[in-house]
Amino acid sequence: MAYAQKKATFARPDNSTRPIYYFTFPSPTATDLQTPILTALETCQRAGCGGVIPMLPKGTELKNTDDVDAVRDMYRILLHEAAIRGLTVAFFLDSAFEDLVIRMLDDLGETSLHAKLLECKEYICRTGEKLERRLHEGDLLSLVAYSEMWGEVIDLRPFIKDNKLCWEVPQGNWVVREYLAIEEPDCRRANFLSYEASRAYMAMAFNLFSGVLAPYIGTTLTTLAYAEVGFHGTNRRDWDPSFNDLFLRRFGFDPAPLYPALFGYAGKDTTHYKAMLMTVRASMIQHGVMEALQNFASELGLSTFGSLTEPKLTACSFTAGDAMLCNRYSPCALFDKSYLYGTNSVKIAAGAAYNFDTARVNGELFRGYPQHDRVSLMKDAMNAFSRGVNNAALHLPEALTADSTFGDFIARVQLMLQGGRHVSDIALLYPIYDLHSRVTLYSSEVTGYEYPETPTDADYMTLINAITFYAGHDLTVLHPKAMRTQCHTEGGVLYLDNKNNREQFSIFVLPCTHIISLPNLRMLKKFYDEGGKILATGQLPTMAFEYDKEGKNDAEVQALTRAIFGLQATDKNVMGRYCHNKNKNGGEALFLYFNATTVDGTHMTKSSLVNRALNSFGVPFDVYIPGMGRFEGTGALNAIYPEFHTVGLTRSFPHGGMFTHIHKRTDEGDIYYFSNATDTDYNHHLLLRGAHDVDEWDPHTGNIHARPERFVSYLGKTYTYLRLQLPAHTSTFFVAVPVSAERDLPEMTVINNLESEQAKLNTEF
Structure with a gap:
């Protein structure tokens, strides 16, 4: 979009970037179907939304043809009225449709689609x-x-x-x-681990209403929506008969003798077995229902929108498989149950988009919130956007539907954040193989939602939050597959080589992991040898995901780890605060030991130490926000919902929230989004790497004005020095255009609020 057009649209948003509005259809047995639908569309427009995702009331069962006809009539009314109003509509794959399709097939004696x-x-x-x-x-x-x-x-x-x-x-x-x-006994679910079963279910569900839907496809009907994809069988033991063949094709040998590892110990190679077995199980979700959704929608000319079940969970393998690869086709974060509860889902969804070159990062916001105060919802929306979401669908309470203020705000934010490429200096490895290796299946009588047990040393979520909420730096979560197939390293820089989202990283963060892909570690060794900076925490890898009976790959992992981090870091008999290794090319590897325990019982390295370690590398970071309130992570954001509720985080959160930012680069220039969800005003300077002419764009009002700036030199790089005044619970954009800076710039030796920490670093590392 041309700059002048974007400026005009920012002042007066159009429907193209407005949020989507979730609403609930009336019951199929209701006598008046039309009035509630018209009311919902009026609310959608009044709230500043540009489209709707309709859902049936929770627990709806379509018992007869009259019920199906009623749903067909509701879609007919909805599509007709939405078209008149210029609104878009999604076809939502409601669980009631799944139940109906399975029952219809059962009546015909056909059970091939059963979970x-x-x-x-x-x-x-x-x-x-x-x-x-x-x-x-x-x-x-x-x-x-x-x-x-x-x-x-x-x-x-x-x-x-x-x-x-x-x-x-x-x-x-x-x-x-x-x-x-x-x-599965007494179950009316489709087999979402099978591509064929998933496609067949979608086709049958869509065909029930195709006569109504077809005329609007590509105009008013634009989206195929879904929710809660994951392992939902008893004890989450979802499976498919094709598993052994898939494993054989992936790893080259028969997995049948390995099955005891799924439920417990199966010898010295149990960790290897689990990692491989659970990788294949996760792939059945990805290449089953998720790929079927994408292909089915694409063939109809529709986009997709929907979330995994509890995508914020650290131990995602148990509930949804590989949360990044399952988000590959249509990345989606989920903010549900309570303010801030879904925060951890965003970096995983955004990482999937950045890794696999997907433009949209969807976000389903405010689902099932027990409280709906305007301030908390605004703060959670800002949290979502500043961590990567750029296409939101909302479960809106009445408090936010009285006028279009909230919808206008989101439309402006999404206008700015859609498109461009993500900029960050830090990549963090997604330790999915380690997470897979910790899953143990079981058979037990249970009720309610089955949450996973988080491994005590799974620190990657805490580490993500330490870097973003305390150190104040953005990062990209990097999947082992993307690192293996789409990255290269040269001159101490790691490059993500996508067509659109090209990124380059000066620092690589390795969270605690026992098992790692050998090609990934070889790349890290080259990165380190050429001058790259590596930060690791808790436990260094000793095993290769690429299993061989002789253990040669494990031995190479151990040798590479010693070469990067040094003998002391790999000696289990040594315990301290950190180990530091470096080479003649400027490569540095810091290993930080765990030094605290989180709310959810997992181990962590304190955020303050992580921050000091990052600063010690001397990397000139993309953005410095020295006056931001720093959130020392305690693992609270990792907690499963019962714990989150028990410790009182549903009622209040320390300092109200966090200060975060995101940087996107476009052909026209650079876009920085700053979000202050804390209860304290920000009135301090900040530094943007490079020389820029800066305008401030306020998404809350649509106002735009120029910002005074000056240029300084810090760590050998030119920076644009500005003052940011950002009241609590608000956000803003800086739109920056590159300019030339004079050669002799004033040199900054320290950044105000980092000075004391820098002094400590000089003596410690």
């Missing part, structure tokens, strides 16, 4: 016993004898005759285990 569970049947046997046992019904995936004491496994499939296990038990304590993919 499947991994079931383990076991029985103890005695030494010398001659077994002749009929196998259970289901798709047999593995049949083994398992010695829990030694972690030894015997593949019993060669002993199957006429669907019976015929085997003489050898010396030892053995348990026979059958692993089966079975239909």
